[in-house]
Amino acid sequence: xxxxxxxxxxxxxxxxxxxxxxxxxxxxxxxxxxxxxxxxxxxxxxxxxxxxxxxxxxxxxxxxxxxxxxxxxxxxxxxxxxxxxxxxxxxxxxxxxxxxxxxxxxxxxxxxxxxxxxxxxxxxxxxxxxxxxxxxxxxxxxxxxxxxxxxxxxxxxxxxxxxxxxxxxxxxxxxxxxxxxxxxxxxxxxxxxxxxxxxxxxxxxxxxxxxxxxxxxxxxxxxxxxxxxxxxxxxxxxxxxxxxxxxxxxxxxxxxxxxxxxxxxxxxxxxxxxxxxxxxxxxxxxxxxxxxxxxxxxxxxxxxxxxxxxxxxxxxxxxxxxxxxxxxxxxxxxxxxxxxxxxxxxxxxxxxxxxxxxxxxxxxxxxxxxxxxxxxxxxxxxxxxxxxxxx
Ligand SMILES: *Cc1c(COP(=O)(O)O)cnc(C)c1O
Numbered sequence: 168x169x170x171x172x173x174x175x176x177x178x179x180x181x182x183x184x185x186x187x188x189x190x191x192x193x194x195x196x197x198x199x200x201x202x203x204x205x206x207x208x209x210x211x212x213x214x215x216x217x218x219x220x221x222x223x224x225x226x227x228x229x230x231x232x233x234x235x236x237x238x239x240x241x242x243x244x245x246x247x248x249x250x251x252x253x254x255x256x257x258x259x260x261x262x263x264x265x266x267x268x269x270x271x272x273x274x275x276x277x278x279x280x281x282x283x284x285x286x287x288x289x290x291x292x293x294x295x296x297x298x299x300x301x302x303x304x305x306x307x308x309x310x311x312x313x314x315x316x317x318x319x320x321x322x323x324x325x326x327x328x329x330x331x332x333x334x335x336x337x338x339x340x341x342x343x344x345x346x347x348x349x350x351x352x353x354x355x356x357x358x359x360x361x362x363x364x365x366x367x368x369x370x371x372x373x374x375x376x377x378x379x380x381x382x383x384x385x386x387x388x389x390x391x392x393x394x395x396x397x398x399x400x401x402x403x404x405x406x407x408x409x410x411x412x413x414x415x416x417x418x419x420x421x422x423x424x425x426x427x428x429x430x431x432x433x434x435x436x437x438x439x440x441x442x443x444x445x446x447x448x449x450x451x452x453x454x455x456x457x458x459x460x461x462x463x464x465x466x467x468x469x470x471x472x473x474x475x476x477x478x479x480x481x482x483x484x485x486x487x488x489x490x491x492x493x494x495x496x497x498x499x500x501x502x503x504x505x506x507x508x509x510x511x512x513x514x515x516x517x518x519x520x521x522x523x524x525x526x527x528x529x530x531x532x533x534x535x536x537x538x539x540x541x542x543x544x545x546x547x548x549x550x551x552x553x554x555x556x557x558x
Contacts, residue, residue, distance in 0.1 A: 182456060183422075183423070183424040183425075183461060184422075184541065184542050184544050185218070185421070185422055185541050185543045186420070186544050186546050187219050187224065188417070188546050189419075189546060189547045190417075190548055192227055192401065192402070192419045193227075194403075195400060195403050196231040196232050196401060197232070198416060199384065199397055199414070202384060203379075203384060204391070206394055207393065208233045208234050208397065209234065209236065209394055209395065209396045209397075210225070210401055211237040211397065212224060212228070212236050212238060212247075213238050213239035213243060213259065215535065216228075217398060217531065218462075220543035220545075221247070222252075223545055225252060229252070235254055235256070236252070236255070236256045237258075237259050238256060239260050241258055241266050241269055241275065244270075244273060245273050248274065255276060255335075256274075256275050257275075257302055257335075257336075260312070262278070262284060267287060267288055268295065275300075276335055277300065278301075278312070279301050279302070279303055279304065279326065280303075280304045280312045282321055282322055282325040285332065286325065286329070288301060288329070297331070300335045301333065302336035303319075303326055303337045304338055305322075305337065305358075307339045307362075308342055308351060308354060308355045309340045311340065313339060316359065316361070316362050319362035320362070323366070327371055336374050336377060337362075339358075339359045339378045341355055341378065341379075341380055341382065344381075344382030344387060345385075345405075345406035346382070346410075347409040349387065352382075352387055356387070359378055363376060376393045378390055380406070381398055381400035381401075381406040382407065382410055383395075384397055384414075385412070385413050400414070403420075404418055404519055404530045408520070420509060420534065422463070422508040422510065422541070423505060423507055425502075425505055426455065426501065427490075427502060428454035429453050429454075429500060429501065429502060431449065432446045434449050439468075439483070439487065439491075440485040443468065443469060446494075451497065451499070451500075452495070453475070453500050453506075454490055454492050455473070455492070455508075457491060457508065458486050458487045458490050459488055460489050460540075461489070462537035462541065463537075464486070464533070464536065465485065465486045466525065467486055467522065467525055469481070469482065469485075474511075474512035474515050475495065475500050475504055475505070476500065477513025478515065479517075481493065481494055509533075518530075
C-alpha cells in the first residue's frame, strides 16, 4: 500500500471521492452464489479491484463469500499477502523467469502456459525445498496466453510429471461470452471439455476446472464448472450492452465531487482549453475539482452530464487535468454542493455504461482509469468508513 497524504485523516480530504457501497457488493456476491450453486468463486480483483480499491475490496469480497482471488500480476498478489490475506490467490497473467521465487515465497498460485514454464517452476520449487501451486492455462480461442487446446495434453503430462508441483486447476478464458451470439463461446467450451478428457482417460484425478467470467455466468450456465471467475459483475456492472441480465446486480461504485467555483458567463464567452464551447446566452457555470488526471476522461468533454441537486447538467468545454466546468443554466448551485459524476442522486442516475458509450469504450476501462489519487470511501447502510487503501 502506498503511504500517502491522500489517506491522511488529519487533513481535509479533497472533495473528489470514490464511494464503494459495500451492501451492493454483498448483494452481487449473493446473486452470483445463487447462480453458480456449489462452484467455488474466484473474485477477480486485478487493476485495483476494477477501480474499487484493491485491499479493502478484496477483504470485503472474502467476507461476503468469495472463496479465492484472482489478480493480474505478481505485485498485486504480494500487496494482498503483505496485508495478511490468506485466501488462495491466482495470478492470472504470464510469468517472467525470475519471478517464480517470489510466487513461491508469497504462496501465490502460478499460471503455467507451456511445458517449459512448468519445468522451470518445478525446478525452482525443488531448489527452494517447497511446493508450487499451479493452474494450467489452455487457449481455446482467446489467443492471449495458454497452450493451444490441441496441444494441451503435453502441458498436462508435464505438470503431472513435475514432482514439486501441485496441480490446483486447469483453466481457459472466453473471448466473447458477453455477446448475444453464443457460437464462439460454445466452441471454446467444447474445446476446453475435449482437452480435459485427458484426465479420466489417463486415470488422473481431475483438477479444479474453471472458465466462466461474468458474461458466461450470466448467459451460459453450462460453463459454470468447479470454479467461476467473475470480475465486473461483482461490482454490479454488466459486461456488455447485449448481455442477458439474468442476475439482478447493483452498481457498487459512485464518483462524487463538490462545486468549488460559481460564475455567471456572458453570451458569447468561451469555456476551457481550445474554446470548444461558447455560451449561447448568458448562463451560470460551475467548476468542479476533477479531471482526466483523476480518470474522468477528456473524451467526456461536451458530452457527459453530472448531477447537482438531483438534476442533470452538461459538462461544457474541455475536461482538463484537474478541473472541469458544468453549465447549470439559470439554476443555482453553491460552493460545496455535492456533484455526482457516476452514481445516483435523487431520481437521476449516471452509469459507467453511459460514460463508456460517450467515450466509445467499455465500462471496464472507465472503472479502471479512475486514478489512485482519488480517495476511496467505503459505505455501509448508515455508516461510512474512510479507508486508506489507495492502490
Ligand atoms: C479479467 C478476467 C476475468 C474476469 O472477467 P469479467 O469479464 O470481469 O468477469 C476472468 N478471468 C480472467 C483470466 C481475466 O483476465
